[in-house]
Each structure stands twice: as structure tokens, then as C-alpha cells.
Amino acid sequence: MIEIILIDRLKSAIKFLYKEDISENLIQIQKTRSEFDGDITVVVFPFLKLSRKSPEQTADEIGKYLIENIDVVESYNIIKGFLNIVIKQKFWLKFFEDNHNNESYGKHNSSSVSPVVIEYSSPNTNKPLHLGHIRNNLLGWSVSEIILNGGKEVKKVNLINDRGIHICKSMLAWMKWGEGSSPESTNLKGDKFVGEYYVLFDKKNKEQIAELVANGMDNDEAAKKTDLLNEAKDLLIRWENEDSEVRELWNKMNGWVYDGFDITYDRMGIDFHKVYHESETYILGKKLVNDGVINGVLFKKDDGSVWCNLTDEGLDEKLVLRADGTSVYMTQDLGTAQLRFDEFKPSEFIYVVGNEQNYHFDVLKLILKKLGKSWAEHIYHLSYGMVELPEGKMKSREGTVVDADDLMDEMYNTAKSTSEELGKFNDFSDQEAHELYSMLSLGALKYFILKVDPKKTMTFNPKESIDFNGNTGPFIQYTHARIKSILRKASENNIGSNSKLDYNTALETKETSLIKLLYEYPSVTIQASENMSPALVANYAYELAKEFNQFYHDISILKESDEGKRDFRISLSAFVARTLKSAMALLGIQVPERM
RNA sequence: GGACUCGUAGCAUAACGGAUAGUGCACCUGACUACGGAUCAGGAGGUUGCAGGUUCGAAUCCUGCCGGGUUCACCA
Numbered sequence: 001m002i003e004i005i006l007i008d009r010l011k012s013a014i015k016f017l018y019k020e021d022i023s024e025n026l027i028q029i030q031k032t033r034s035e036f037d038g039d040i041t042v043v044v045f046p047f048l049k050l051s052r053k054s055p056e057q058t059a060d061e062i063g064k065y066l067i068e069n070i071d072v073v074e075s076y077n078i079i080k081g082f083l084n085i086v087i088k089q090k091f092w093l094k095f096f097e098d099n100h101n102n103e104s105y106g107k108h109n110s111s112s113v114s115p116v117v118i119e120y121s122s123p124n125t126n127k128p129l130h131l132g133h134i135r136n137n138l139l140g141w142s143v144s145e146i147i148l149n150g151g152k153e154v155k156k157v158n159l160i161n162d163r164g165i166h167i168c169k170s171m172l173a174w175m176k177w178g179e180g181s182s183p184e185s186t187n188l189k190g191d192k193f194v195g196e197y198y199v200l201f202d203k204k205n206k207e208q209i210a211e212l213v214a215n216g217m218d219n220d221e222a223a224k225k226t227d228l229l230n231e232a233k234d235l236l237i238r239w240e241n242e243d244s245e246v247r248e249l250w251n252k253m254n255g256w257v258y259d260g261f262d263i264t265y266d267r268m269g270i271d272f273h274k275v276y277h278e279s280e281t282y283i284l285g286k287k288l289v290n291d292g293v294i295n296g297v298l299f300k301k302d303d304g305s306v307w308c309n310l311t312d313e314g315l316d317e318k319l320v321l322r323a324d325g326t327s328v329y330m331t332q333d334l335g336t337a338q339l340r341f342d343e344f345k346p347s348e349f350i351y352v353v354g355n356e357q358n359y360h361f362d363v364l365k366l367i368l369k370k371l372g373k374s375w376a377e378h379i380y381h382l383s384y385g386m387v388e389l390p391e392g393k394m395k396s397r398e399g400t401v402v403d404a405d406d407l408m409d410e411m412y413n414t415a416k417s418t419s420e421e422l423g424k425f426n427d428f429s430d431q432e433a434h435e436l437y438s439m440l441s442l443g444a445l446k447y448f449i450l451k452v453d454p455k456k457t458m459t460f461n462p463k464e465s466i467d468f469n470g471n472t473g474p475f476i477q478y479t480h481a482r483i484k485s486i487l488r489k490a491s492e493n494n495i496g497s498n499s500k501l502d503y504n505t506a507l508e509t510k511e512t513s514l515i516k517l518l519y520e521y522p523s524v525t526i527q528a529s530e531n532m533s534p535a536l537v538a539n540y541a542y543e544l545a546k547e548f549n550q551f552y553h554d555i556s557i558l559k560e561s562d563e564g565k566r567d568f569r570i571s572l573s574a575f576v577a578r579t580l581k582s583a584m585a586l587l588g589i590q591v592p593e594r595m
Numbered sequence: 596g597g598a599c600u601c602g603u604a605g606c607a608u609a610a611c612g613g614a615u616a617g618u619g620c621a622c623c624u625g626a627c628u629a630c631g632g633a634u635c636a637g638g639a640g641g642u643u644g645c646a647g648g649u650u651c652g653a654a655u656c657c658u659g660c661c662g663g664g665u666u667c668a669c670c671a
Contacts, residue, residue, distance in 0.1 A: 033614070043613060045651060055651085081651080082614060124671065161671065305669060314598085315667085322669045329671045358599065359666055386664080390606085393664090422633065440633095452608070457600090457664070459607065461620095468633055470619040471608085478633050486630055527611095539609070542618085549634060558630045595633080 002087065003029060005070060006040060013065040018050040031520075037077055038084030039516065045081045055081035090503050092515045097501055099518075100575040106521045106582050108151035115153040117344050118144050118382075120352035121270065122159045125257040126166045126198040128191040129264050131394065131402040131460060132354070135387050135449050137270045138588065140352040142450055142534040143382065145586050150529030155344055158272045159336055162254050163279040164329075168235040170194050171249055172228065173201035183256050189405070191260030194253050204228060233324075240326050264404055269442070269588050276336060282327045285335025288371060289320050289327075297370045308367050318363050333364055334371075341375050348378050350532070355383040355455075382532055385457035387449075402460070411441035414466040415474075419595070436592055440474050441466075443589045447473030450587050451538040471542050473589055476580060479545035480591040483577040486557055487570065495558070496570035505565065510551040514572060517544050521579055525586065534587055541583040548576050 007027050014022045026046040032038035044059045051058040056078055063076035063083055072091040077084050099105050120140020123129060129137075141156070148154045174197045183193040205228045212222035223229075238246045265271070289306055292298035298320060300306050306321035320330050340349060351361065361381035368376035386393070394401045415437040428436065448465040452458040468474035490496040507515075521540065528536040557573060560566035581591050 028611085028613075030611080030613080033617095036614080041614090045613080048651075080614065122671095164671070166671070303669090319669055324669080326669085328669070354665095355600075356665055357671090360671090362599095385601090388664095418633075455600095456608090461607070464607070464620065467620070472619085472633090474633060475619095478631085482631055482634085489630065535609090539618090546618090550636095552630080553627090553635045556630070560630095594631095 002040070002072065002091065006042075006066075006085075009066060009069050010042065010062070012069070013062050014047060014050060017061050017065065018047075020050045022047070022050070032084050036079060036082075036084050037086065039087040040085045042083040042085065043081065044083055048081075059083040089507060089512070092507070092512060092519070093501055093503055095519055096515050096572070096575070100571050103578070105575075105579065106525055107149055108522070108526065110153065111151045114345050114347040115155045116147055116348045116350060117155045117157060117340055117346040118147070118350040118352065119157050119159055120144075121265075121272070122161065122353065123261060124161045124164075124166060125191075125194065125254050126170050127195045128189070128260065129404040131387050131404065131407060134268070134404050134407070134445075135384060135458075136352055136354070137265070137268060138446055138449050139382070139384055139454055139534065141270050142537075142587050143350070143352065143454075143532045145588070146525065146529050146532070146534060146537065149525055149586055152347075152529075155274065155346070156272045157274045157276060157340070159276045159278065159281075160258075162277045163239065163250075163282065165232060165236050166198065167250065167254070168232045168239065169201040169205075170198040171246075171253060172232050172235055173197040173204070174253065175249070177204075183259070189260045189263065190256030190258070191264075193260075194257050201228065201232070236326055237324060267408060267438075268404075276339070278332045278336070281335040281339055282332035283335065284338055285331040285333070286321065286327055288334045288338060289331060292320075292367075292371050295371075297372075308363075308370065310363065310366055313366055315363065315366070318367070320367070330360070330364065330367070333360075334367065337364070337368060337376075337379070338373070341373070346375075346378065348380060349375075350380050350382050352382045352384065355385055357381075358383055382454065384454040387458055387460050390459060390461050402462070407462075408441065408445065410462070411445050411466055412437055415441040415444070415468075418468055436595060439590050439592055440468070440477060440595065443473030443477050443584075443591075444468060445473075446587055446589050447476070447538060450534040451542070453535045454533055473584075474595075476541050476545040476584060477589075477591050478595060479548055480577055480580050480584075481593060481595045482552065483548070483573045483580075484593045486573055487577070489558060490570050493558075495563075496567050496574075500564065501568065502564050508555055510547070510554055511569070511572060514544075514547055514551055514576060517547055518575055518579055521583070525583075528586075537583050537586050541580055541587075544576060544580060544583070548573070548580075 006029060007024065010027050010029075011022055011024075014020055028043040028046065030041050030043070032041045042059075042062065044055055044062065047058055047062070048055060051061070053061075059076075059078040059081065063078065063085070066073050066085065067076065072088045074086040074088040076086065118140060120143075121133065121137050123133060144154045144156045174194075177200060178197065183190045186193060188196075205226055208226040208228055209219070209222045212225065213219055217225070235246060239250060289298060292308070293300055293306060298306050298308050301323075303323040304325065305319060305323040308318045308320055310316060310318055318330065319328060320334070321327060337349065340346065353361070358381065361379070361383075365376050365379050368379070388394070389400060389402070391400065416433075419433075419437065419440070444466060449458070449460070451471070487496070521544075524536055524540045528534065555569070557566065557569045560569060584591050
């Protein structure tokens with residue numbers, strides 16, 4: 001790594017020139033911006049206190065030192081306080097020679113002993129998956145791959161919220177009005193089928209509330225006192241008491257939902273090493289809560305509810321167990337965390353959960369610490385922003401929730417019609433065409449979502465998301481297909497294998513900039529891993545594809561008459577294609593051979 | 596109201612405290628009788644919400660204000 005050498009030599013330069021030891025954080029190097037001449041730029045302002053000279057003079061002295069002490073430094077120039085260093089072409093060519101055939105370029109060797117456990121998806125079983133879940137799933141999956149690529153062992157886990165009052169509501173509605181129907185009998189996807197009963201409960205419950213209000217009850221009070229809600233609560237108690245009738249129905253309905261979820265996960269390309277169910281973890285949570293009460297960390301109120309006092313931490317009191325003894329969200333999350341620690345002894349626990357739950361995770365960590373769990377500090381909440389529509393937030397009440405399956409269907413149809421309009425592969429079989437359309441539509445969707453910084457609230461514009469031009473997944477997929485087309489032609493004509501590098505031929509500007517971009521790839525993946533940000537990989541892939549398209553446009557590859565140059569360009573193109581494929585794979589996006 | 600968070604061209608977005616704030620969409624003008632035009636080149640479009648402060652240097656850090664969002668449930 002040239003950067004490491006440079007930092008080291010900069011230290012000795014300062015020592016030599018100004019007789020001072022300098023701490024590494026004062027050394028600022030960055031990629032030279034494209035409008036200036038050079039490859040790497042050193043910011044010299046931080047050194048002025050030591051040199052007691054002008055920025056230009058300081059930069060000049062350091063530049064001279066670097067030329068003498070680093071053999072790959074070709075020259076330098078100074079603009080204001082910026083020392084722009086030009087690296088010799090032979091350095092780039094050597095890099096190219098060493099790496100262009102490396103199948104695992106950009107992958108980092110495994111180094112960790114204990115795994116990173118990353119939880120994502122975490123659906124409730126009362127509703128089908130929607131756009132918000134899509135961001136969660138894509139992020140969780142991609143971050144897992146990126147961390148894995150960075151050299152750590154990763155365990156992807158899903159925690160299905162399969163118990164609780166909301167499930168009881170769907171169950172109750174089905175018992176009352178389902179008339180024994182099933183996904184099979186209605187020809188509905190299982191999660192959609194169950195979701196309808198949840199909605200039905202809500203509708204009927206609202207009617208009851210209205211009735212109570214009409215009879216003079218206060219609205220808030222009425223919302224808590226409907227017969228339906230009481231019946232649902234009763235079901236929950238029976239469930240926690242393991243009433244066999246209730247459990248049987250619960251199993252049946254959840255089974256339907258899982259069948260539905262599996263179809264959606266499979267289509268999205270999302271998978272897990274392990275799936276937890278809250279129904280299996282909440283009891284451990286209750287046990288932890290009871291231990292906490294015994295230890296005096298938690299306290300019980302007169303009505304039997306259990307609380308954690310966080311006023312010393314500037315927060316409020318937090319309920320951890322209901323008065324009727326049933327558990328809440330926090331209860332089971334305590335249990336799940338413990339279970340995960342026991343099972344994996346993770347170096348990090350990552351929870352991919354929306355930022356609306358920031359408070360929940362602050363509290364979760366605090367309570368675990370109070371309970372004496374030192375590993376609580378390894379919990380990291382990967383808090384991502386909400387997905388909004390151009391009209392604003394998705395509202396189930398207004399029917400603006402974007403369903404995951406519907407969205408994928410819509411994208412698929414767009415990919416299909418766009419491809420058919422362009423009509424470039426009439427020789428594809430139906431199966432091949434189908435695979436291509438899914439690849440392109442998922443590529444568009446995934447890229448659209450992952451290119452945005454996870455922390456930020458994003459706007460999902462359905463119209464723009466299915467645009468295949470510009471900064472999009474299909475643009476990158478197209479670039480890959482284009483390169484593959486060249487490589488096919490090259491191999492048909494038996495050319496390209498003879499890529500002996502001539503170090504004395506000057507490279508074209510576009511060739512050098514491509515090599516430099518390729519050189520950055522490994523550090524981009526590390527940065528993405530540290531920041532848990534697929535967006536960095538997405539933006540890199542776009543830049544690389546764009547750079548290649550410019551190169552492709554400006555310079556002949558197969559038509560180049562100089563065989564050495566021609567073969568070098570073929571190899572360079574192959575290197576780009578492989579890197580694009582690798583970067584896109586980290587995002588869960590496949591790239592086609594033809595499109 | 597308290598806590599947290601976000602305001603960058605019409606829209607969507609990028610920028611370890613560094614240079615003239617990048618990019619895409621939309622809009623206008625062009626491109627090799629094509630190694631794949633799902634491409635490429637050019638144009639227009641910005642007081643980075645406002646006002647102070649810290650710094651050699653601020654979209655970025657601090658303070659205040661304005662505006663949006665989330666959260667403060669015996670929901671998850």
C-alpha cells in the first residue's frame with residue numbers, strides 16, 4: 001500500500017527537516033482531485049507550526065524529501081497548501097500485473113476468532129413485508145456480506161416476532177369470521193391471507209370503539225375496553241399458559257405466514273444462518289427480569305408490573321413485565337440478547353433496526369448493563385432511516401403501503417417491457433429471459449435502495465426506481481455485459497492472451513484512471529465494512545462503470561493495431577468486469593453476461 | 596414540552612474539518628455509416644434553512660433561531 005509507505009516517510013521527513021516527531025493524526029493524505037495533476041495529495045497546513053515557513057515552502061521541502069526517499073514518487077506540484085504527488089507509471093503497471101488475474105481481488109483474509117452476529121429482517125407475523133422491510137433486509141444482508149468480505153466471521157440471524165398481542169388479534173379475527181378458510185382455499189399467499197385478518201380485527205374493533213363512544217364513553221378509554229380487545233388479551237394469556245387449542249391455531253397461522261415470507265425472501269435473495277422465534281426467547285427474558293428483581297436492579301410495583309428505573313441515566317422508568325405477567329418487547333429482547341451471547345460469544349452484536357427504535361436500544365443496553373452483562377457494550381444498533389414516498393410517509397390507513405411482492409412484480413414487468421423494446425436478444429429462451437428480467441429488476445431495486453447512506457431517511461420514488469439510465473443498477477449491469485461482449489469476441493478470435501506488459505509505453509489517461517480506481521477497491525470495501533455502509537460500495541461500482549464507459553468510448557480495444565496495447569486493454573477490461581461483479585455481489589446484485 | 600435527528604439546484608443524492616460543493620433524473624445542444632446508443636460529450640441550474648462563533652480553512656464542529664421527522668405506551 002503506497003499510502004502506508006507515504007505516511008511513514010512523511011514522519012521521517014518532518015523529523016529530518018524540522019527535528020520534530022509528529023503524531024499520525026496530523027498527517028492528512030487524500031486522493032488528488034481530478035482537476036489537479038497528481039495521484040495523492042498531502043495537506044501541509046498541519047505542519048506549518050513545526051516548519052515555521054510558508055505553506056508553499058514547507059510543501060516544497062517535503063516534496064523534495066519524498067522524491068529522494070520513495071522510489072515510486074515521480075514528481076510533485078504545489079497548489080496553495082496542497083502537495084500533489086505524482087506516482088510513477090511503473091507502480092500502477094506493477095499493481096495491474098500483480099492483480100488483474102486475481103480471482104479474489106478485494107477479498108480480505110479471515111482474521112477473527114469470534115463472530116459478528118447480525119440481526120435483520122425481524123418481521124412480525126401479522127402482516128406481509130413492505131418497502132420498509134425491503135430496506136432492512138437488503139441492508140442487513142449486504143452489510144453481512146461486506147463484513148464477511150472484510151475478513152470477519154458473520155452469523156446472519158433473523159428474529160421472528162411470532163408471539164404477542166398482535167398475533168392474537170389475527171387469530172381472534174380468523175376464529176370469529178374465518179369460517180375455516182385457508183391460503184389454499186382462497187388461493188392467497190400465506191402472509192397476505194393472515195394479514196387480512198389482522199386488518200379485519202382492526203376494522204371490527206374500531207366499530208366497537210365507535211359504539212362505546214356513542215354511548216358516552218371517552219375515546220381513549222373506549223379504545224382500551226372493547227370486547228374484542230379483551231378477548232385478544234385473553235387469548236394472549238392462554239397462549240402464555242400454553243393452552244393447547246390456542247397453540248395449535250397459532251402454529252397453523254404462523255405456518256402460513258412463514259410459507260409466504262419464504263417466497264419473498266427467496267425472491268429477494270435474502271438468507272439467514274439461524275432463525276430465532278420470540279416464542280422461544282421470551283421465557284429466558286422473563287427469567288432475567290425475575291433475577292433482576294431479586295438482585296434489586298429492577299423493581300415490582302403494587303400491581304405486579306416490573307420496571308427498571310433509569311432516571312439516574314436521564315431517562316424514565318421502563319416497563320419490562322406487564323401486571324398480568326405477560327412479557328413485552330423489551331422482555332424478550334433481553335432474553336434474545338442473552339441467548340445470542342451464550343450461543344456465539346460474539347465480538348459484536350449488530351441489530352439492523354429502524355431509527356424509530358433508537359430509544360429502545362439505548363434502554364436495552366442500559367438494562368443489560370444494570371443486570372451485570374458486560375458484553376452489552378458490544379451491542380451496536382445499525383439504525384437506518386425510514387423509507388418515505390414522494391407524497392410522504394407510508395400510511396396503512398391510507399393504503400399507501402408499498403407491498404414487497406407487488407413492488408418486485410412491478411419492477412419485473414418494467415424490466416421486461418424495457419428489454420423487449422430494445423429487443424436485443426430474441427435468441428434467449430423463455431427461461432433465460434425470465435432470469436435476465438429478474439436480475440435486472442432486482443438490480444434496479446437493490447441498487448436504488450442501497451446507494452443511499454443507511455442512516456439517512458430516503459425517498460423512494462417508484463417512477464425513478466425503475467429508470468434504468470444514469471446512476472442505477474442496470475447501468476452497471478449493462479457495463480458488465482458490454483465488457484463480456486468484448487471478451488467473448490476476443491476469445492473467439494483467440495486474442496488477448498498475449499498480455500505481456502511493456503513498461504515503457506505511456507498509458508492513456510483513461511487507462512491510468514481505470515487502474516487507479518481498481519487500486520482503490522480493497523480499501524473501499526474495508527471502509528464500507530467499518531462504516532457498515534453498502535452505499536460506499538454502490539457509489540464505487542458506479543464510478544468504476546462510468547469510468548469504463550468513458551474509456552470504452554474514447555479508446556479502441558479490439559481494433560487497436562498494436563497487439564501489446566490491444567491485449568493490455570482486453571485484460572484491463574476483464575479486470576474491471578471482475579471488480580464490478582465482485583462489488584455488485586456485495587450488494588446482492590448479480591450481473592449478466594448479456595442484456 | 597424533554598431527548599434524539601435531518602434541512603445541499605425543480606426532484607433524488609455525494610463529499611475522514613481541506614482546493615472552484617461532485618453525481619443522476621428532468622430540461623436544452625451534440626456524437627464515431629458503432630469493439631453493444633440501457634452509451635458518450637457539452638450547456639443551463641447552488642448564498643449547502645437563517646444568524647453568530649471556533650479554525651489557516653466549515654456543508655461538516657459549537658451556540659441560538661426557523662422548518663421537517665422520530666421518540667418519550669402495560670404496541671412491537
